Amino acid sequence: MSRRVTALVLFVILAVTAAWWFFLISPRNARIAELRDDRDAAVAEADRLRAAIAQLQAVQENDVAYLAAIGKLEAGIPKRAELAVFIEEVTALAEEVGVNLEAISPAEPAPVQGLDAYEIGVSLAMTGEYFELLGFLFGLDDMERIVVVDSVAITATSAGAGEVEETTTTTTVAGGDTTSTTSTSTTTTTVPWIEEDSLSIALSIKLYTRSPLLPILTAEEVEGEGGAQQEGDNLEGDAAEPGQGIEFEPVEGPPPTIGEASGGLP
């Protein structure tokens, strides 16, 4: 065989081998690599699922403890504003520690950015002594509901300026004489005196709740609620079952005038 033919044959063998590799083997290798990646991902997913199962089983075994913990956390940030309860609690605390609560000004719940919660800003004005204020602040910390104190402003009450009576006794001894003269004078001075409730305290605090003051309904809920309200829904805005609530019978004829309407019971 001539050298040219040998070279040609070798070239053909190389070309065919290269084509075999690139067109038949390479795609298979790629497929194997892809499948291995998928398997590795699946193995990792299995590990994650096993960990999740272990965790969930632990949760299931401790479900009572979880429920108690959720209850405790929900007491800190309740689902509803529960302003009445807060006012009662803060009044009781003030009475207990001895501060004189003068004003409570709660704002309406406002959404907290980035959180599924609403904050209620409350301003408290009170008078009291220093240690009473400390007791009040520690009491707020210990409340079941989370109360975050935003600012504390304390001023010594100078508005309670009063009069102080000062008695001066002067004894004069004249020379070697044994007689002495004693004179007593009483002067009245106006001073910015410190009353028993010596501090005027303004606290700005924040409470948190999970729902707004008025329910915000989605478009779907409004559509769903619309039917129920036509049936006669209650004022709370809760979803009512059709047929529940008060049903009004249609009244024929013109609407009554104010005089007629306020004419008392039929």
Add this chain to the structure above:
Amino acid sequence: MRPINLLPPEAVRRLAARRKVGFWVALGLLYVAALVMGVMWWNTRVDATQEALEEQQAINAELDAEVNALVAADDLAAQYAEQVLLTSVVLAQDVAWGRLLNDFGRLIPERVWLDSFVGTSLPGTPGLVGRVAVAGRGFDFRDVSAWLRSLDEEQFPGIAGTWVTNASESGSAVTGETLINFDSSTGLTEAAVSSRLEERIPVVVPG
């Protein structure tokens, strides 16, 4: 003895050529067979890998089913996590005002007293959790200095950058003595944050 080929030389050449062709054809066939075998071997590798993947997917499906069976626990855990997150965010920079005021009362110099105290928390301010501004009085300027020393960061953790913006003489309405009125402000650091976050979050699963 020397072999004697009785075939004509053309026939011998043809036979040799045929053998050579046969050899090359056999070699070619072997080569092609090797290539085909190679493809088949790679196919088995692909199949084996595919099978391993399917096996793993079957295991995952079982695990998924197990997770789905624990959906109630999952809801419970999600509810707990949500509440914990909410509490953590709300109490992240909660200043312990009671403790702070108690420390103020303890560390304030003897000859200094305060007329007003305004403490404000500053959530979201890097390095600071709040500020305190006070208006106070002392008997002389040394008392103002004592006030600044008493709020030294080393002995009063949680306080940083105490400053007096103004200190001026004035007469006392009660005694007629000269007093020094001063205004001071200070920053509250992370050490002033309360420990309520740790106390408020109940740990239900040890570890």
